[in-house]
Amino acid sequence: MLAELRAALPADRLLTDPDTVAPYVHDEAEWADHGHPVVVVRPRGTTEVAAVVAACARHRVPVVTRGAGTGLSGGANAVEGCVLLCTERMRDIVEINEAERLAVVQPGVVNDDLRAACAERGLWYPPDPASAPWSTIGGNVATNAGGLCCVKYGVTRDYVLALEVVTAAGEVVRLGRRTAKGVAGYDLAGLMVGSEGTLGVITEITVRLRPLRTTPPRTVVGFFDTLAECGAAVAAVTAQGLQPAAFELIDRHCLRAVNEWRRAGLPEDAAALLLAQTDLPEPAATAEAEAFHAAFVGAGASEAIMSTDPVEAEALFEARRLAYPAFEQRGDALLTEDVCLPRGRLAEMLERVEEISARNDTFIANVAHAGDGNLHPLIIVPHRDQAAKARAQVAFDEIVDAAIALGGTVTGEHGVGLLKRAGMHKELGPGVLALQRAVKAALDPHDILNPGKVVG
Amino acid sequence: MLAELRAALPADRLLTDPDTVAPYVHDEAEWADHGHPVVVVRPRGTTEVAAVVAACARHRVPVVTRGAGTGLSGGANAVEGCVLLCTERMRDIVEINEAERLAVVQPGVVNDDLRAACAERGLWYPPDPASAPWSTIGGNVATNAGGLCCVKYGVTRDYVLALEVVTAAGEVVRLGRRTAKGVAGYDLAGLMVGSEGTLGVITEITVRLRPLRTTPPRTVVGFFDTLAECGAAVAAVTAQGLQPAAFELIDRHCLRAVNEWRRAGLPEDAAALLLAQTDLPEPAATAEAEAFHAAFVGAGASEAIMSTDPVEAEALFEARRLAYPAFEQRGDALLTEDVCLPRGRLAEMLERVEEISARNDTFIANVAHAGDGNLHPLIIVPHRDQAAKARAQVAFDEIVDAAIALGGTVTGEHGVGLLKRAGMHKELGPGVLALQRAVKAALDPHDILNPGKVVG
Incomplete structure (x- = not known):
């Protein structure tokens, strides 16, 4: 098959040298297994992709497609003996x-x-x-x-x-x-x-x-002494019919990690803070920002600030984005959760995460797309500590179970990949899984497309 | 099988008397064929539906599901010998x-x-x-x-x-x-x-x-001497980044029909009018309404009015909704098109419809969800005029072909049913149809669910 690919594609499309291949074999889900591809192919267009897949179909060789490899569920991880098809040269x-x-x-x-x-x-x-x-x-x-x-x-x-x-x-x-x-x-x-x-x-x-949005967004920041109050504030904003353009949660652990990494000077006193953004035109923006503020105060915020400084607000959103790399650069192993809850259950879920963290002696930081109920507990373990890793795995599974028990889903936006297969099975049940597999078999009868992932 | 259904369900769920069954056998697509069901079933809940479908599965009898029967493509029409499952008693x-x-x-x-x-x-x-x-x-x-x-x-x-x-x-x-x-x-x-x-x-x-939206919407009405100018106005609104909350087109024929039926006193001088609605909070609403107005005038509107009277504006939207029944109550046969075009091709499509109407000596009125490029040419034929019906069918097919040629789709929102099967085949081509059929076969291997519709 490799000979066939060499004949069909220009030589620069194919990588087989192990050192060159290594960066392509897995995504960012460091706890997921991966196999070794026979070749990495970097096609330049649709015709080349079709030639690769046709060759794989003839030889019944698995094809795993990847983009930048930023996934967090192992969905792009190489399957043993696969052709790893990378789209990095299709950038038009x-x-x-x-x-x-x-x-x-x-x-x-x-x-x-x-x-x-x-x-x-x-x-x-x-x-x-x-x-x-x-x-x-x-x-x-x-x-x-x-x-x-x-x-x-x-x-x-x-x-x-x-x-x-x-x-x-x-x-x-x-x-x-x-x-x-x-x-x-x-x-x-x-x-x-x-x-x-x-x-x-x-x-x-x-x-x-x-x-393109032309109104500069305005941000309201709420500081909360407990995660439960945070959850109550999220529920209040939704129940009042408000529609934030972004609505994020960052806990103290994440703020500290970003401070340590970037000397960002972020506030670390509160258990967590909420960021709610409005992008309405004025004066509706002011009215919405005031409503966010009132909801935060009503839910028990120790402090709530209507930011008038876009730079300051952007620093807080930047902290939200930097939480993951901040822990990563400390050399810890990260297992990222991605459960999504009914909005009204977010407070309860956050309490369960705290309980799971304590009971399993496992450090868990939280960021969340709070307005969607999409929670990303970051389970953080020192590298090479196998006992801690085992406890972390238990915590991961318990978070998944808690999300299902509260009417949530095991993955809000990261995908099933490898890490959420067991959770998905629990969530969907045998009847739905049978339908999922029927669709897979209909469109990929020889199971060559990313086999073993999602329903595989 | 009927005996099995009688055993499984209370007697009032089943209708077999031909007069009682008659209103259930087809939807509003009067030109689509329909067969005769062996029974109409009106289940009261999921368990009863499951019992019906399970019986049909065992006996390989088709199940056609219908709601109110307002469809315009024949999708809910009875298949010969089917069980017709009507949801009218599942209203919770x-x-x-x-x-x-x-x-x-x-x-x-x-x-x-x-x-x-x-x-x-x-x-x-x-x-x-x-x-x-x-x-x-x-x-x-x-x-x-x-x-x-x-x-x-x-x-x-x-x-x-x-x-x-x-x-x-x-x-x-x-x-x-x-x-x-x-x-x-x-x-x-x-x-x-x-x-x-x-x-x-x-x-x-x-x-x-x-x-719930709390701002009362504001409407701008534009009157145009040609359909082409209407199309240009639609393109201008989109290109300027405006986002109307509704954006409708009604032509003179429809306004006349509604006037005749309801003595509505609607303006009939222009070839067509556009209704663009804003639901932004003030003062953004005024700015958006002024932008609609300017776009209409710029595209050649003979007149454009920022309505300050919600009653007047609602009368025009009501005329939009009444166009179909207005022609229907005259006793004419209607063949409703539902092509959807790239917004920039709407003017061109409207011109083609005029040309198709003239060439086939067929009366065609137009309403459209203009902002979506979703055009509903109403092909209107006196009942019992078979020659006119044959010409209308040619016009219908030509409109479908023109929509595909301009990069559009044969159905924007009415569905494929029976009337758009041929058009869908042309639009999708054999490769996509094969995938569609594979999915159908995966989920309905014995082809009992509404067979012959969509990809059947």
Whole structure:
């Protein structure tokens, strides 16, 4: 098969040297297993992708597709003996169209690069995972990535209009449409979103755009002595019909870690703080900011501040984004949770996480897309401490179980990959899993597309 | 099989008398064929639906599900010898939850009834097809219904969080989630939306809600001497980054028909008028209304008016909704188109419709969700005029071909049903159709769920 690929593609597309291959074999889910690919292929276009998948189909060799490898569930990890297809050389922004309010991109385009290119044309691509400076649109689509904006503006799924996909048979198809609406046949483009490379290889993406926001956002910061009060404040904001454009939670552990790393001078006194942002035009912005403030105070905030300084507010949002790398650079091993709860259960879930942390003698810091109920407990363990790792794994599983028990889901935006397979099984149950597997078998009958991931 | 159903269900659930059955055998697509059911079943809950589908599965009898029968593509039409399952007795609003901003309903709940119940709790269910006073949420989900709001607020698909579904095997499964986000497994709830009863029978629906809008909307009306100018105005509004909360087109023929029926006193001088609505808070509303006005004038409107009278504006929107029944009550036969174009091609498409109308000597009136590029040419033919009907069918096919040629889709929101099957085949092509059929076969291996519709 390798000979066939060498014949079909220019030599620079293929990497087989172990040292060169090494950076491609796993994503950021450091606790997930990975195998070794026979080759890393970096195709330059759809025709080359189709040739690779067709060869794999003929030889029944697994194909694992990856973008930037910023995933946190092991979804892009190499399967033993696979062809690892990396989209890093498919970075063209094919079209940005003001009249149709859409963009067409290759899968390897970096999220922030698309956002910047759109902004130049007065347009906005909202989905903004914390990995936006590095992660690719292809990876974002494959995992249905969320981010800070999605509390008001929706997730990647809400922006995908059409996909070009190479099927498990190596055929190129176009799914979806360029129009604002359309119901011709089943929504296979939607089915591909979040399928983590197990149903097809995405080679081109058409996304819906919004007009660029022109109002500078205003932020309200609330400081809370307990996580439970934080949860109550989130519930109050939702129940009052407010619609923050971002609504984040950062706990004291994360603020400390960022302070230690960046000397950021962030407040560390409160147990956690909430950041709620409004992007309404004035005077509605002031009214909304005041309503956030009142909700925070009403829920027991020790302090609440309507920030008038965009730089100060941005520093707090930056701390939110830096929490993960701040712990990572300390040399700790991180196991990142991604449970999503009904908003009204967030306070209860945060209490359970504290209890799980204490009982398992495991350090857990929390950040959350609070307004979505999407909680990211960061389970942090010193490297090489195997006993601590074992306890952390128990804590991870208990958090998953608690989320299911409270009516939540085991993964809000990171995807199933390898780490959440067991949790997904518990969440969905045998009837739904059978349907999931039937769909997988229908679209990938020989199980060559990212086998073993998601429902595999 | 009928004996089995009689044994399993209370007698009042089953209708077999031909006169009683007659109103259930087809939807509003009067030109689509329909067969005759062996029985109409009106179950009262999920358990009864599961019993019906299980019996049909055992006996390999087709099941056709219908709500209120307001569809316009024949999707709910009886298949010869089928069990016709009507959801009209499953009308419970199970839950409206302010804290989670969601509602749970049975499929037979009427769209307007859900909207009214939500409004009492300060919440809003946006999807508003013109059929909203009669059509059911189950039918709206099965067809992924659109409406006036969706230009700004999205279609039914954007509001479905979870579904309870009876599978082709008669098993009850829950798809989706109650949380704001979630990526555990393939998006099978999304796949069900728009699948027109061919992949499962929907027995419960969980929808996302928005806070109720409190700003009374403001409307700008533009009068245009040509449809091409109308199209140019639509393109201008989009290109300027404006986001109307509704953006509709009504042509002179429709205004006349409504005037004749209701003595509505609507203006009939212009070739067509555009209605653009803003629901922003002031003073942004005034700025947006002025921008609509300027765009209309710039595109060549003979007149443009910023309505200060909500009653007057509502009369024009009412005319938009009444266009279809106005022609229908005249006793004419209607063939309703539903093509959706890239917004920038709307003017060109409107010109092609005029040309197709003239060349085929066929009367065609136009209404459109202009801001979505979703055009509803109403092809109107005197009843019993077979020659005119034949010409109308040619016009219908030519409009479909023109939409595909301009990069559009054959159905924006009405669904494929029976009338758009040929068009969908042309639009999707063999590769995508093969994938669609593979999904259908995976979830309904014996082809008992609404066979012959959509990809059947």
